[in-house]
Amino acid sequence: MRIIAVLLSLCFSLLAESAGYIGLSIEDSTEFFLLEGKDTVNASTPQYTIKAGYGDIAGYGVEAALSYMDYTTNVFSKNDGAALMLDITLFKGWDAGHALYPYLDVGIGMGNMKVDRELESSLTFSSFNFGAGVRYLIRKNVDFDLGINYKLRTWQAVSLVSEQVKVKSHLINPYIGINYHF
Amino acid sequence: MKTELKHSLSTLILAAFMLGCGGTSDSDPLIPEIVSIEIDGTDVNSSVHAIIIDADPSQLTATVTYDDSTSANAADQLDWESNDTAVMTVLNGRITPVANGGTAAISASYRGRLFTTADKNVTITPLSDINITCEQDINVTVDSNDTLYHAEFNTAGDYTLLANGIFEDNMTVSAIGSNIEWKSSNTNVATVGETTGIITIIATGTADINVSVFNDINKTLLIDVNITQ
Numbered sequence: 314m315r316i317i318a319v320l321l322s323l324c325f326s327l328l329a330e331s332a333g334y335i336g337l338s339i340e341d342s343t344e345f346f347l348l349e350g351k352d353t354v355n356a357s358t359p360q361y362t363i364k365a366g367y368g369d370i371a372g373y374g375v376e377a378a379l380s381y382m383d384y385t386t387n388v389f390s391k392n393d394g395a396a397l398m399l400d401i402t403l404f405k406g407w408d409a410g411h412a413l414y415p416y417l418d419v420g421i422g423m424g425n426m427k428v429d430r431e432l433e434s435s436l437t438f439s440s441f442n443f444g445a446g447v448r449y450l451i452r453k454n455v456d457f458d459l460g461i462n463y464k465l466r467t468w469q470a471v472s473l474v475s476e477q478v479k480v481k482s483h484l485i486n487p488y489i490g491i492n493y494h495f
Numbered sequence: 496m497k498t499e500l501k502h503s504l505s506t507l508i509l510a511a512f513m514l515g516c517g518g519t520s521d522s523d524p525l526i527p528e529i530v531s532i533e534i535d536g537t538d539v540n541s542s543v544h545a546i547i548i549d550a551d552p553s554q555l556t557a558t559v560t561y562d563d564s565t566s567a568n569a570a571d572q573l574d575w576e577s578n579d580t581a582v583m584t585v586l587n588g589r590i591t592p593v594a595n596g597g598t599a600a601i602s603a604s605y606r607g608r609l610f611t612t613a614d615k616n617v618t619i620t621p622l623s624d625i626n627i628t629c630e631q632d633i634n635v636t637v638d639s640n641d642t643l644y645h646a647e648f649n650t651a652g653d654y655t656l657l658a659n660g661i662f663e664d665n666m667t668v669s670a671i672g673s674n675i676e677w678k679s680s681n682t683n684v685a686t687v688g689e690t691t692g693i694i695t696i697i698a699t700g701t702a703d704i705n706v707s708v709f710n711d712i713n714k715t716l717l718i719d720v721n722i723t724q
Contacts, residue, residue, distance in 0.1 A: 346525055354525040387524040431529045432606060471526050474559045474605050475567035478526055 331369050338362045338458060338490025344466075346388050349479040356386035360486070370448060370456065370494070371408035377401055380424075389436060389471060389480075394427025400442065412450040418462075419443040432472045440466040448492070458490040527561035532569060534588075534603055534615045543583075545595045545622045545709065546660055548668050555588040555615060557603050573603040583619060592674075595709035596621030623663045625671065625708055627716050630655035635716070644716040648685075648696045649723050656692040656716065658706050671708055678705045684720050696720055 343357045360382040368374020383395040402420030409415055422440040446460020463485050470477040535556045543553045559569045570588035577585050582597035584590075590601070600614040627644045629635050631654050635646045648654070658675055660668040677687045679694075681702035687694045694704060696718075704716040 348525055389526055390524050390528065393524070432608075472606075473527070473561070473567070474529060474532060474572055475569040480525070 331367060331372075331374075332494050333365070333367045334492045334494040335363070335365050336458065336490050336492030337364070338488045340462075340486045340488035342484045342486030344384070344482050344484040346480055346482040349481070354386065354388060356384040356388050358382040358384040360488075362488075362490070364490075364492075366492075368404070368406075370406050370414045370450075372406060374404050374406065375401070376404065376418075376420075378422075389426070389433075390428040390430045392429035394429070394435075396424050396426035396438075398422050398424030398440070400440070402442070406448070409447075414448040414450070414456070415445070416448065416460075417443075417445050418460075422464075430471070432474075433469075436469045436471065438466045438468040440464050446488075454494045456492050456494070458488075458492055461485065461487045523563070527563040527565065530560045530562050532557055532559045532573070532603070532605065534601065543590050543592060543617060544620045544662050544666065544668070545592045546668050546671050546673060547590075547592065548666065553590045555585070555590065555601060555617075557588060569605070573605050575601065575603050577601055578614075583617065590617055592619045594619065595674075595711045620662050620664050620666075622660045622671075622708060622712060624661045625658045625706070625712050625714055626661075627706065627714055628657045628659060630657055642714070644714060645719075646716060647719045647721070649721055651696045651698075651722055654694050654696065656687070656694055656704065656706070658692065658708065658714070660708070674709050676707045676710075678707075679703070680705070685718060694718075696722070698722065 340360045341357065342360065343355050346354045346356060360380050362378050362380040364376050364378035366374055366376030378400045380398045380400065381395060382398070384393055387393045400420050400422030402418045404416045404418035406414045406416035420442050422442065423437065424440070425435050425437050427435050442462050442464040444460055444462030446458060448456040448458050450456045464483060466482045468480040468482065470479050535558055543551045547553050555570065556568055557570045557573050558566050560566045575585040575588055577583050577599045579597065579599040580593065582594045582599045583592050585601050596619050598616060598618045600616050602614045626637070627635055629646060633646050633648065633654060635644055637644050656677070657670045660671050675690060677689055677692050679685050679687045679702050681700060684698055684700035684702040685694050685696050685704070687704055699720050699722050701720065702718050704718060705713060706716070707713045
């Protein structure tokens with residue numbers, strides 16, 4: 314009962330001052346890959362994201378983001394390709410005055426990355442992320458977005474025949490973006 | 496408003512262009528790549544005996560080699576296949592003869608892909624003859640043609656019959672425990688465990704105890720039972 318009440322409250326607050334928006338952002342981060350109990354490797358990648366969301370910039374909101382990234386270091390094969398990710402993020406923002414809207418966010422995602430291995434041509438992964446940022450309203454309908462995110466990714470096991478290698482990765486990535494509110 | 500939006504977008508696009516400069520480096524990946532999987536056959540000597548004996552290296556192994564020069568045994572992970580399962584079967588690289596002789600090609604695959612450079616041909620050395628003995632102190636004799644065995648029992652109870660094998664390469668096996676079948680012609684006098692060879696003497700009389708290996712080599716033990724106590 315309490316959970317239903319919280320969800321209803323969240324829905325009403327979402328609808329209160331809600332509006333849709335679209336945006337894009339870029340980031341450049343270094344991701345730390347950990348081979349279960351063995352080696353690690355760092356790989357940097359720029360990431361380009363387009364997103365669409367619905368909610369109140371000073372309240373609750375939900376956002377779907379489609380990102381593209383291409384690591385500058387080979388991680389899984391000698392010819393790693395690009396990755397596409399879809400993230401769903403919930404955020405809570407506040408009106409701090411002076412057109413500044415700080416927020417916290419948490420979300421999950423999944424993606425797929427092209428690799429060139431004997432047994433795999435692509436690998437899927439899931440992710441959990443949380444972060445914080447601030448939006449600055451340039452105009453009534455446009456905000457400038459600056460934030461930082463922590464992501465933990467769990468990758469599909471890679472087969473070496475004799476064993477299945479499990480890989481996890483994590484990264485802290487700062488990003489900048491711009492959103493247009495309808 | 497439009498000017499500010501254009502300026503912001505321009506900044507983002509410029510930043511994206513700068514981030515996008517540079518390609519993937521040619522460093523070695525975190526996880527090595529599979530180069531080959533080969534069945535190791537040098538120890539198998541291309542031959543196992545029809546009844547596996549301790550000296551037989553009937554276990555095939557498969558070695559995965561990676562591009563970082565390391566390797567690993569993957570016998571348990573591969574799907575093994577014999578091209579003639581009427582001659583031998585193979586599971587996790589372990590060969591089990593099904594027939595008394597013959598040759599089969601053994602291959603291995605993983606996820607439906609064949610990595611091995613060549614199949615491994617394995618030949619079964621056939622069993623050429625068997626003889627019958629009793630584990631207990633019972634005198635078992637054989638006729639001059641080496642075909643009909645004879646034994647006498649004077650006490651009811653259990654006795655263990657053994658079928659000992661001789662292969663074409665003159666190696667022997669002391670007690671055949673597989674691909675063997677025992678039968679009694681008169682279960683009122685004696686019964687026998689179909690695969691164990693344990694004979695139970697029940698009553699006075701005679702019975703033929705037949706033993707067959709691979710349905711190919713057959714011998715008969717004639718028993719005379721005269722229970723005196």
